[in-house]
Amino acid sequence: MTDLLARARADLRMGVPVVLEASGQTALVLSAETLNATRLKALQDLEGMPVLVISARRAETLKARPYDGDLARIVLPEEATLDWVQGVADPADDLSMPMKGPLLSERSGSADLHRTAIALVKSARLLPASVVLLSDMPNDPALTRLDAEAVSITLQDQSPMHRVVSARLPLPVSEAGRLHIWRPEDGGEEHYAVEIGTPDRDIPVLARLHSACFTGDLLGSLKCDCGPQLRGALAQMGTEGAGVLLYLNQEGRGIGLANKMRAYALQDQGFDTVEANHRLGFEDDERDFRIGAAILRDMGFSSVRLLTNNPAKIDMIQAHGIEVTERVPLKVGEGEHNRAYLATKAKKSGHLL
Numbered sequence: 001m002t003d004l005l006a007r008a009r010a011d012l013r014m015g016v017p018v019v020l021e022a023s024g025q026t027a028l029v030l031s032a033e034t035l036n037a038t039r040l041k042a043l044q045d046l047e048g049m050p051v052l053v054i055s056a057r058r059a060e061t062l063k064a065r066p067y068d069g070d071l072a073r074i075v076l077p078e079e080a081t082l083d084w085v086q087g088v089a090d091p092a093d094d095l096s097m098p099m100k101g102p103l104l105s106e107r108s109g110s111a112d113l114h115r116t117a118i119a120l121v122k123s124a125r126l127l128p129a130s131v132v133l134l135s136d137m138p139n140d141p142a143l144t145r146l147d148a149e150a151v152s153i154t155l156q157d158q159s160p161m162h163r164v165v166s167a168r169l170p171l172p173v174s175e176a177g178r179l180h181i182w183r184p185e186d187g188g189e190e191h192y193a194v195e196i197g198t199p200d201r202d203i204p205v206l207a208r209l210h211s212a213c214f215t216g217d218l219l220g221s222l223k224c225d226c227g228p229q230l231r232g233a234l235a236q237m238g239t240e241g242a243g244v245l246l247y248l249n250q251e252g253r254g255i256g257l258a259n260k261m262r263a264y265a266l267q268d269q270g271f272d273t274v275e276a277n278h279r280l281g282f283e284d285d286e287r288d289f290r291i292g293a294a295i296l297r298d299m300g301f302s303s304v305r306l307l308t309n310n311p312a313k314i315d316m317i318q319a320h321g322i323e324v325t326e327r328v329p330l331k332v333g334e335g336e337h338n339r340a341y342l343a344t345k346a347k348k349s350g351h352l353l
């Protein structure tokens with residue numbers, strides 16, 4: 001299944017449809033974001049009623065009824081154009097072109113295949129919006145076909161990961177640095193661990209679960225505090241002579257860099273970091289903390305002194321079997337450009353000031 005999933009993700013990212021199958025039903029699935037006019041026209045020429053599936057978060061902004069709970073199946077009007085589809089999927093022009101509706105949501109029949117379709121496009125780091133057509137598809141051998149139930153189980157399960165390599169990496173904070181790389185079996189992102197010194201596995205280790213932030217970590221963006229947090233955490237580990245920093249490739253709190261930049265564009269329209277994620281159709285935090293817990297366990301750590309200001313992170317990793325004996329605050333890098341961002345995280349996401 002994982003090889004098929006990886007292929008399906010690649011197809012969706014290129015705008016190629018995939019087929020989801022369940023007992024008695026078949027669905028043609030496309031990502032709304034990568035759809036093009038030719039493919040849309042071809043879909044409209046097929047028999048059946050295509051819908052645009054969006055998350056309940058996105059439906060809320062568009063005042064569409066999410067009859068299916070966590071998602072809404074928006075009926076595609078017969079004359080729907082590519083601009084219409086992308087305008088519903090992508091909030092970029094919500095303010096400049098507010099007249100998208102009224103949107104009609106489908107309420108009859110099962111939404112199971114549609115739910116799997118959304119999970120699939122999300123796992124491909126695309127916008128959570130998918131054009132879905134239920135039909136008796138001719139058996140087109142060119143299309144990737146997946147069993148819907150197997151897809152949803154595989155996406156919920158945490159993919160096993162394997163450490164592929166470790167090597168010495170002298171750093172300014174400590175010459176006794178090592179970098180370890182983990183690779184998941186499902187073709188997803190690799191994750192890294194920076195180990196400083198040789199931490200004693202029998203006592204809680206000074207640890208940081210750092211989420212990738214290309215803009216902050218690499219470019220030194222002033223919009224967040226990630227760069228100073230990354231360097232501050234490593235510096236403290238160097239001072240103490242031991243520690244472990246996980247560098248988790250969960251950019252943008254798990255939505256990917258392209259979607260994070262969409263969120264930044266919305267923030268420039270006046271929405272805060274949480275509202276921007278919701279308008280895009282995401283939850284405010286889409287990270288999977290099982291990954292960090294699994295890596296710590298694999299390295300032989302069962303308890304940590306966690307460098308964080310985020311109590312939810314503590315709860316999440318404790319829920320996945322790592323004991324947090326102490327929260328070590330990590331207050332660095334506040335400035336003019338990120339003050340409002342940090343205040344929003346404190347107010348809405350429970351971060352500690």
Ligand SMILES: Nc1nc2c(ncn2[C@@H]2O[C@H](COP(=O)(O)OP(=O)(O)OP(=O)(O)O)[C@@H](O)[C@H]2O)c(=O)[nH]1
Nearest residue numbers: 211212213224250251252253260263273308309310
């Ligand atoms: N979606 C989204 N992600 C962001 C935004 N700003 C930073 N990020 C990402 O957020 C992640 C860091 O999460 P934060 O919420 O800053 O902090 P945290 O990891 O929850 O908590 P700490 O341990 O206290 O740092 C990184 O993956 C960043 O890329 C934003 O405005 N929108």
Ligand SMILES: [Zn+2]
Nearest residue numbers: 213216224226
């Ligand atoms: Zn950042």
